[in-house]
Amino acid sequence: MGRPKGSRNRRPATTPQAHENQLISLAADLAERQLVEGTASAAVITHFLKLASSREQLEQERLQRENLLLSAKVDQMASTRRIEELYETALNAMRSYSGREVDLDEYDDG
Secondary structure (H helix, E strand, O other): OOOOOOOOOOOOOOOHHHHHHHHHHHHHHHHHHHHHHOOOOHHHHHHHHHHHOHHHHHHHHHHHHHHHHHHHHHHHHHHHHHHHHHHHHHHHHHHHHOOOOOOHHHHOOO
16 A cells, blocks of 8 residues: 555654654544545534534633643642751751751651
8 A cells, every 4th residue: 555645755753642643633634635625524524613612612721721720739739848848957957056966867758
C-alpha cells in the first residue's frame, strides 16, 4: 500500500505523543477534505458541530479553569512546605542561640 493521495512527507514520530498528534492531524485533514467535498459522514459532521457549540466552548473553559485551580493548589502546597521548613529552621536557630542543643533527628519528619 502506498501513501494516501495528497499525504505529506512527515518524519516518523519519535514518541507515542508525537505519533498520536500525527494521527490526529491526519484525521483532521481527512475530515476537512470530506466536509469540503460533501462526502463527510453524519458522525463527522455532528462531531464538528458539537465542537462549535456554545456548550462545548463553556465546557472547554470550565476544564481550563479546573486545570488552573489544580495548578494553584499544587503551588500552594509547595509554598506551605517551604514555610514549614523556614519555621523549623528559625525555631532551631532560636534554640541554638538560647544555648539549647538542637537534635535534628527529633524534628525530622521525613
